[in-house]
Amino acid sequence: MRWFWIDRFTEFKSGSHATAIKNVTLAEEHLHDHLPGFPVMPASLMLEGMAQTGGILLGESNQFAHIVILAKVPKMTFHSWACPGDSLLYSAKLIQQSDEGGMVEVKAHVGERLVAEGEIVFAHVDDAANGGAKIDQKNFVFQILRNVMDVGKAGNGTGA
Template identity: 45%
Template structure:
């Protein structure tokens, strides 16, 4: 089972920034299990939502063909609680990209109210030619391609020059090992 903490992207600018939304609902189990009788979105899951948004933005820098993982949560600050019926708006911005990974700043807002801010570092696994997973994949590339479509990356995504991203520019199927 995979957990997705992004419902959809409203902006995705390659190499720059992205904005994503997450609607918070009482139908989500964690709303009842985190603080019984006081349903709020756990800050750890808000962090995961920011990390997923930033991770996809960083992964695009490597053509969505490299494994990018959250390596470090360097800073996180939370200012309020998120309750059912509210919508989180995640904004992530690439601060730097290197061969080994990237740094991203992230915020989460509820309306105009700042809820969280974080500094995230991502590691590019295997980008140096050393493959610690020995060719194993954490997920099938088709699953990633499907998720990118579901959350609207190719609907709203643009390159740095403003031209639209095209799903065909990221041939994830070609990275699937032949059996």
């Protein structure tokens, strides 16, 4: 299993905003115990999905020149839940960015229903910040996540 908590981007406007979809399925093991008899997507994993959407948005705006890590979640409110069969739509809006990092506003919806909203702050971690030592980028979720950018390249199956 890979640490992908978004399935596909459905909209990507470089340096501005992005939306990604996460289809919740009963095949996911965490839903077997969370919660017994009432399978719902854990809030922490929804937060991770929103952070992945926003993190890629920030990283792409710098052509992935920086390693982006989640630094802080100043605000996050969960209004509702998502269960197997739901499609969670995560949206992220880039509101601030600098050489040091960036900040996004995020929301999660199932259809018209608002499930969560909040803010996430990211920091850039670079070789310079690591005392000049080379960072092993393979260990970073962020690098693996860039693969999500490739999803959809196979087309939609219609051959169009």
